[in-house]
Amino acid sequence: GQNIDQPTEMTATEGAIVQINCTYQTSGFNGLFWYQQHAGEAPTFLSYNVLDGLEEKGRFSSFLSRSKGYSYLLLKELQMKDSASYLCAFSSNTGKLIFGQGTTLQVKP
Amino acid sequence: SAVISQKPSRDICQRGTSLTIQCQVDSQVTMMFWYRQQPGQSLTLIATANQGSEATYESGFVIDKFPISRPNLTFSTLTVSNMSPEDSSIYLCSVTGTEYEQYFGPGTRLTVT
Numbered sequence: 001g002q003n004i005d006q007p008t009e010m011t012a013t014e015g016a017i018v019q020i021n022c023t024y025q026t027s028g029f030n031g032l033f034w035y036q037q038h039a040g041e042a043p044t045f046l047s048y049n050v051l052d053g054l055e056e057k058g059r060f061s062s063f064l065s066r067s068k069g070y071s072y073l074l075l076k077e078l079q080m081k082d083s084a085s086y087l088c089a090f091s092s093n094t095g096k097l098i099f100g101q102g103t104t105l106q107v108k109p
Numbered sequence: 110s111a112v113i114s115q116k117p118s119r120d121i122c123q124r125g126t127s128l129t130i131q132c133q134v135d136s137q138v139t140m141m142f143w144y145r146q147q148p149g150q151s152l153t154l155i156a157t158a159n160q161g162s163e164a165t166y167e168s169g170f171v172i173d174k175f176p177i178s179r180p181n182l183t184f185s186t187l188t189v190s191n192m193s194p195e196d197s198s199i200y201l202c203s204v205t206g207t208e209y210e211q212y213f214g215p216g217t218r219l220t221v222t
Contacts, residue, residue, distance in 0.1 A: 030209050042201055042213040043152070045110070050208075087151060091209045095140055099152045 002026045004100040006088050011106045016078050020086050020103045022071045028093030032064050032071045035087040037102070043087055047073070075105075083107045111136050111204050113214035121220045122192055129188045130217045132202035137182035139205065143175070146199040146216075158185040158202075192221045 004024040012018040024032070031050040035043035049055055049064035049071060061074040075082055088100040112135040122128050132141065141158040156164040156177055164177035179185045189196050197220050203211040 033210060042216045045206075045210050045212060048208055048210050089152075094157075095205060095209060096142070096154055096157065097152075097203075097211055098154075102151045 002092070002098055004088060004090060004098055006086075006100040006103050008101065009104045009106070011108060012075075012078055014078055014080060014107055014109050017074065017076050018078060018105065020073045020075075020088075020105065022073075022088035022100060024069050024071070024088070024090050024098075024100075026069075026090055026092060026098070029066065030091035030093060030095070032062075033089045033091065033097065034060075034062050034071075034073045035089065037085045037087060039084075046086075078107050080107050080109070110206055110212045111138060113202065113204060113212060115202060115214040115217050117217060118215065119218040119220075121222060124193050124221055126192055127188055127190045128192065128219060129186050130200050130202075130219075132185045132187070132214055134183045134204055139182070141179060141185050142203045142211065143177060143185070143187045144201045144203060144213075146201060148197070152201065155187070155200075158187075189219065192219075194221045197221045 006022045034046040037043040047062035054063045059076045064071045085102040085104050087102045089097040114133045116131045143155040144152045146152050154167050155170045156166045158164050158177050158179040160179045176188045199216045199218050201216045202214045
């Protein structure tokens, strides 16, 4: 079967670093995606990993281990505007995205 | 990435009625998808909108309830039929980019009373 799991909520302090973990199980895999969604808005694409390793994009980095079915999103130098939901999703062989429940991140001053 | 628009942005409808949501993309795309996001929940795929053929529905979603049209490579509609309060959700269309990533339209916020 297919499933994907991530923590429901996290809290971090402005200026700090936070890591949001995601584990998944699937037979067909075409990549792991992270999206950011602010309340009342559509999800916006953050990152894509298809090979093992770390992809860095500014303050955001994403890591993938396909053998472990594991990914994380790393946010550095947290800002108040980073308070949002972060959605982990994998792409199946058919191009469909299967989303996790999302992690609501609250950044505190 | 493609620019995606949706109409309407929001609506309040009475139970038993139907609403058709439009999704327009500024470039031709192969794959278009329709998602539902219920309050406080993540995204659930309703169907893949196929150009020139019937949509492919996910488990739990049926054509009679959510008929979909895709007349060309830039446009699709989703109809929510015979609505009930449980259909109150945000409905989003999405298109694929160059590497399987998907880009989402702004969403249609539907409230059924």
